[in-house]
Amino acid sequence: MEKDLLKRPRAIMFPYTLQGHVIPFVHLAIKLASKGFTITFVNTLSIHHQITKSQSAIAGDNIFAEASKSGLDKRYTTISDGFPMGFDRSLNHDQFMEGLLHVFSAHVDDLVGRMVHSDPSITCLIADTFFMWPSMIAKKYNLVNVSFWTEPALVLTLYYHLDLLIKNGHFASQDNREDPVDYIPGVRAIEPKDLMSYIQTTENISTVVHRIIYKAFKDVKKADFIVCNTVQELESETISALQEKQPIYAIGPIFPTGFSKNNIIVPTSLWSESDCTDWLHKPHGSVLYVSFGSYSHVSKQDTVEIAYGLLLSGVSFIWVLRPDVVKSDVPNFLPVRFEDDIKGRGLIIPWCRQIDVISHPAIGGFLSHCGWNSILESIWCNVPFLCFPLLTDQFTNRKLVVDDWRIGLHLHDKKAVISREEVVEKIKRVMSGKVAEELRRIIKELRKILENTLNTNGSSERNLNQFINDVKTRIRKKHGIVAREQFLGP
Missing domain, CATH: 3.40.50.2000 (Glycogen Phosphorylase B;)
Incomplete structure (x- = not known):
């Protein structure tokens, strides 16, 4: 049992409820499964319904059905986001976000509790950084807490240092400073106009999205590991500065390289996709x-x-x-x-x-x-x-x-x-x-x-392998395997 925990770590993955987050989560799931993980991927019922409605070719209720034929161990389940299926989440954005802030964690707690009870070999939680509950859930069920950041490291570190932006008057001030921000570790001077829109605002900094940001970026500091969909060579200074705070691994770009039809295809689109191939018979680059x-x-x-x-x-x-x-x-x-x-x-x-x-x-x-x-x-x-x-x-x-x-x-x-x-x-x-x-x-x-970063000796491939090794070490510590191995032998 103990060796199985390390040979094939079992992880539950929770993407944020937006297509731009679901896509890299799916490709990360495939990457980890190809490295020996057993993955259970969790979509909300609403996201699942949109995907299956738009993809008539999906057989059954498992978007990973085709991918599983490749021999990779990926399971799939759904969870309620707390709203009925007919609720317009786009038109009622703030109400929906309030639900994610206050209600969704109870559904996650219930699902993870049932999964861990039926399968004690689950050892790892991989959740989107924008969620507010991962540290609570991971601690409650003794899971390794992995935060997956789907945006560049520059954005992560700006949110990570909200306290410095507030302290220096570039954010949460009635009259935000307009001079460059030059005090964030690992970030060269950046103009306020280049900050994220939620930091640029001077009007209302207590919106539901702001409250989610405050909670999420307090919670991420409790994560065991952060994996980031970026490239070490493109953001080296920023990543190096973050690594002084927490273990962070740049493993991007996380997508099916080559974009060929031979890749493992998992449907992720929330809308029916038009085929433009015939129309695109036009001059090169035109x-x-x-x-x-x-x-x-x-x-x-x-x-x-x-x-x-x-x-x-x-x-x-x-x-x-x-x-x-x-x-x-x-x-x-x-x-x-x-x-x-x-x-x-x-x-x-x-x-x-x-x-x-x-x-x-x-x-x-x-x-x-x-x-x-x-x-x-x-x-x-x-x-x-x-x-x-x-x-x-x-x-x-x-x-x-x-x-x-x-x-x-x-x-x-x-x-x-x-x-x-x-x-x-x-x-x-x-x-x-x-x-x-x-x-x-x-x-x-x-x-x-x-291309180079995804090669066998490239930085992203090395970082991914290091992350997996570090997760296994963390599993050993959480489950007391190190001490028993030393006493009993491997």
């Missing part, structure tokens, strides 16, 4: 891909200006427009006759498998909200950015893309509403000419870094 991700909302005014900018640019484009991209109760947000005016040159779809699109040779640029998954995928596919951050970490991610790595352009530099003229100008710069050539040259260098 198509702009436009997507604002799975969660963020865009104002109707900005949407209209972007639409006219795309129309006037003359560039071919694919525009992913979720039905709720403005709000779920605002159905008509495009200019009149817009879809007729772009026929043949533009394609508007509600959702797609992004990896298939940006890996296509016809794609030459990505007008993006700067979600972290999109950034890693786009670097892998050598596609430069036009950055239009909307919420939370996206402003900080933009700083990395534009200022630090120089693989993209700002769509606009002001806080004011964008103009169609500005959209036209920036589209042309990112798609062709000397600026575009330089962006593509640099992004190819970053792609090589990502």
Whole structure:
């Protein structure tokens, strides 16, 4: 029994209830299972329903059914988030978040308690850093507490040091300082405009999201380990400074490298995916891909200006427009006759498998909200950015893309509403000419870094193996195996 605990560690995984978090969690589950872990993956009933509704090919209730045929030991179950299935979580955002803050942990406690009771070999909890309860659950059931951070280390360390931001008046002040933040360990001076949106605000710092952030980043400091979907070489100073506080492992990029059809496919999309393959038979690098991700909302005014900018640019484009991209109760947000005016040159779809699109040779640029998954995928596919951050970490991610790595352009530099003229100008710069050539040259260098880090001797592969060894050591200590091994022999 004791050797089995170490030979095949058993972990329960809880992703946050957003697609941008579910995706890297699924790929981490596959990575760990390939390294000998037995994984039980837990989605909320709502997320599971959206995935199965959008993926008609799913057989039964296990999204890992196909993946399990590869011989990897992955189990799957669901949990209530405390709300009925018909509840509109997007339209009633704050109410839903209050539920996650106050109610969800009771459902987790019940599920983990039942699982551990029926299978005492469960030794590890891997939960999203944005949850507020992992340390409590891990302590109660004697589990190794692993926090999985799905965004860059820069964002993690800024949240981690909220106390310093408050102490120095850059956050939680009625008149936040506007000079650069130059006192966060491992972070070079950063402008307030490049902080996450929840830190930039001066109006209400007691919203439900702020309260979740306060609790979550207090709780993460109690984790045994933090694993991070980033690359050591891209954020070395920040990661090194964090490692002085807690064990943290940069194991990214966490996605199916190569994006080939031969990879283990696990459905993660919350919407039905349009197939754009036939439409993309266009000249190399001539198509702009436009997507604002799975969660963020865009104002109707900005949407209209972007639409006219795309129309006037003359560039071919694919525009992913979720039905709720403005709000779920605002159905008509495009200019009149817009879809007729772009026929043949533009394609508007509600959702797609992004990896298939940006890996296509016809794609030459990505007008993006700067979600972290999109950034890693786009670097892998050598596609430069036009950055239009909307919420939370996206402003900080933009700083990395534009200022630090120089693989993209700002769509606009002001806080004011964008103009169609500005959209036209920036589209042309990112798609062709000397600026575009330089962006593509640099992004190819970053792609090589990502490739190297995933090699057998690459930093991410080494960090992942070290993490697994450290987890096993922690399991030994928690279960008293070290002392017994020393007494009885291995």
